[in-house]
Structures are given as structure tokens and as C-alpha cells.
Amino acid sequence: xxxxxxxxxxxxxxxxxxxxxxxxxxxxxxxxxxxxxxxxxxxxxxxxxxxxxxxxxxxxxxxxxxxxxxxxxxxxxxxxxxxxxxxxxxxxxxxxxxxxxxxxxxxxxxxxxxxxxxxxxxxxxxxxxxxxxxxxxxxxxxxxxxxxxxxxxxxxxxxxxxxxxxxxxxxxxxxxxxxxxxxxxxxxxxxxxxxxxxxxxxxxxxxxxxxxxxxxxxxxxxxxxxxxxxxxxxxxxxxxxxxxxxxxxxxxxxxxxxxxxxxxxxxxxxxxxxxxxxxxxxxxxxxxxx
Numbered sequence: 001x002x003x004x005x006x007x008x009x010x011x012x013x014x015x016x017x018x019x020x021x022x023x024x025x026x027x028x029x030x031x032x033x034x035x036x037x038x039x040x041x042x043x044x045x046x047x048x049x050x051x052x053x054x055x056x057x058x059x060x061x062x063x064x065x066x067x068x069x070x071x072x073x074x075x076x077x078x079x080x081x082x083x084x085x086x087x088x089x090x091x092x093x094x095x096x097x098x099x100x101x102x103x104x105x106x107x108x109x110x111x112x113x114x115x116x117x118x119x120x121x122x123x124x125x126x127x128x129x130x131x132x133x134x135x136x137x138x139x140x141x142x143x144x145x146x147x148x149x150x151x152x153x154x155x156x157x158x159x160x161x162x163x164x165x166x167x168x169x170x171x172x173x174x175x176x177x178x179x180x181x182x183x184x185x186x187x188x189x190x191x192x193x194x195x196x197x198x199x200x201x202x203x204x205x206x207x208x209x210x211x212x213x214x215x216x217x218x219x220x221x222x223x224x225x226x227x228x229x230x231x232x233x234x235x236x237x238x239x240x241x242x243x244x245x246x247x248x249x250x251x252x253x254x255x256x257x258x259x260x261x262x263x264x265x266x267x268x269x270x271x272x273x274x275x276x277x278x279x280x281x282x283x284x285x286x287x288x289x290x
Contacts, residue, residue: 042214042230043137047285051131054281055095060088061125068093069124069255073114081151082261082268084109084118093123099278100125102258104150106273120268124257132159132251136286138172138217140256145275146209149268150177151259152277154215156252166190168247171198172226173215176265177272180209185217185226185234190244201226201234212280221249254282 041049053065068087077083083104086092093102104122109115140154153174158167165188174184186200205213205228218225224236238246258277261268 041283041285042139042216043283043285044218047137047287049283050136050286051133051284052282053100055098055100055279058096059094060090061093061095061100065127065130066125067128067130069126069128069257070114072116073112073118074116076116077259077262079259079262079264081259081265082118083120083122083259084112084116085124085257086112086121089121089123092121093125099280100256102152102256102277102279103274104145104258104260104276106270120260120273122258122260124255126253126255128157128159128253128255130253131284132253133284133286134249134251135219135221136284138219138254138285139281139283140172140215141212141280141282142173142215143210143212143278143280144173144175144180144208145177145258145277146180147177147269147272147275149261149265149272150275151175151262151265153255153257153259155255156217157255158247159251159253160247164188165192166244166247168250168252169198170217170219170224170226170248170252171200172217173228174264175208177275178266181206183208183215183228187224187236189247199236203228203231203233212278219248224248 053062068085070085070087072078073084086109091103091105102123104120106119107121108119109121142154144152154172156170160167169188171186174186175182181204182202183205184200184202186198188198192198214229216227222238225232226234256279259265
């Protein structure tokens with residue numbers, strides 16, 4: 001059933017059964033009977049849900065929404081990362097009990113045709129060619145892995161066929177296991193170059209590895225605002241100086257991955273495996289007519 005229709009139907013049933021409700025900025029909450037579920041929203045009130053994955057069907061991720069990125073398995077992944085990204089392999093990416101689970105393992109898939117000598121497996125999922133957006137409110141509810149050497153990311157790239165980072169990159173969430181309570185949001189443009197710094201901010205989340213949190217991006221024609229649980233911690237304002245500093249008026253697609261090692265994550269503790277990033281939902285909202 002269409003997610004928007006289902007949400008509307010749930011609310012109609014709830015309001016017919018109960019008369020208590022309240023509304024606040026950016027969300028509406030309705031008192032519900034136990035048997036009637038609902039989907040709350042942290043999006044601004046004028047925004048509407050345009051795309052989501054609630055991970056309701058067990059098995060491999062929904063192929064109508066996700067594809068696997070395996071392009072650099074044979075040659076080696078960027079930033080000196082150490083993982084092999086497996087395609088359609090339940091051991092590395094599966095939906096179970098309402099969650100997408102991306103698992104990194106200590107193993108070598110030597111029989112894979114694109115095996116590049118890696119000693120670790122994981123998965124990298126993307127909506128490229130399936131869905132992309134220009135502007136909106138993006139929310140990804142996730143629980144992150146802990147362990148020295150892990151490098152999970154929730155991020156976006158421009159669809160334009162131009163060299164990175166001229167097409168723009170938005171890192172909604174990055175974290176590394178050696179510093180697990182630090183969450184970073186970063187943007188890259190032609191003006192920042194491809195260095196690890198980019199332009200970024202960070203926030204401390206003490207239980208990032210043991211609890212789910214809402215990782216959020218509010219993207220308008222004027223700014224990119226990155227936050228966690230409705231707490232904004234990094235804003236990049238449109239300098240109105242051209243595409244080199246603001247390539248963010250064009251579509252971007254989403255990526256989810258759990259990298260191992262590399263320039264940001266550093267050395268790997270092999271005793272941590274298997275490790276997982278769990279995602280409970282992904283929701284994209286936009287203003288009407290966008």
C-alpha cells in the first residue's frame with residue numbers, strides 16, 4: 001500500500017476512535033489505540049512525504065529502491081579502505097524485523113569475479129538510478145556500529161556526470177569506531193577539493209552505538225542544515241557565488257555503507273567482527289511543487 005495513503009488511513013481511524021490529539025511545530029501526534037499504528041514526522045509542517053523505506057519485508061533490500069555499488073572491488077576502494085562490497089548477499093545486507101542491517105565481516109570472498117584481495121566484506125547500497133531529489137527534509141533512523149576500524153556513512157552525491165566533488169557531496173552522518181561518540185556532518189564541493197576535511201561540524205552522541213537516533217538533513221535553496229534528533233549542529237549557507245561553492249541546486253541520490261579501515265577509520269581490530277549498522281527507516285519529505 002502507498003505509504004502516504006496508509007499513513008492517512010491510520011490517522012483517520014485513530015481520530016474516529018479517539019478525540020485527544022495535539023500538534024506541535026513540524027509534527028503531529030495523535031493518541032492511538034494500541035492496535036492502530038502511526039508514523040510521526042519531524043519534517044516541517046508544510047512538507048509532504050515523497051519517498052520512504054520502512055524495511056517491512058524480510059530478505060534482501062527492496063531492489064526497486066536500492067542497488068549495490070561494487071565498482072571498485074577489483075581495484076580497491078577509495079581512501080585506502082579495506083572492504084569488499086558484496087552484492088545481494090544476505091550475510092552483508094538484509095532486512096529483518098523492520099530494520100535494514102548492513103554487516104561487515106572478517107572474511108575473503110576469493111571466488112568472486114571482482115575480488116580484489118580484501119580480507120573484509122560489507123555492503124554499499126545506493127538509490128542511484130532509482131531515486132534522487134533536489135531539496136527536502138531527509139531523516140534516517142539508525143544505530144551505528146562500535147569497534148576500532150569501522151567507518152559507517154549515510155550520505156548523498158550529485159547525479160551530474162562530472163568529476164567528484166564538483167557534483168557535490170553531502171555527508172549526513174559519518175562516524176568512526178575509534179571515536180564512536182563523535183558524529184560528523186560534512187559537505188564537499190569543487191571549492192573544498194577532495195581532502196578529508198571538507199566543510200563540517202560535529203556533535204557528541206554518547207549512545208550512538210547502542211541506541212537509534214534520527215540523522216537529519218534539511219536542504220533548501222539557501223542552506224544545508226545537518227542535525228541529530230532535531231538538534232542542528234552544522235549549517236552550510238549558499239554563498240550565492242556560483243556552482244563551485246554551491247552545486248546543490250541539482251539532484252542527489254543517497255548512499256549507505258559500512259567501510260572498514262581507511263584514512264579516516266585507521267587500523268582495524270579484527271576481534272570486533274561481525275559488526276553492524278542498523279537502519280529503522282529512511283524518509284524523504286519535500287515541499288509541494290518541488
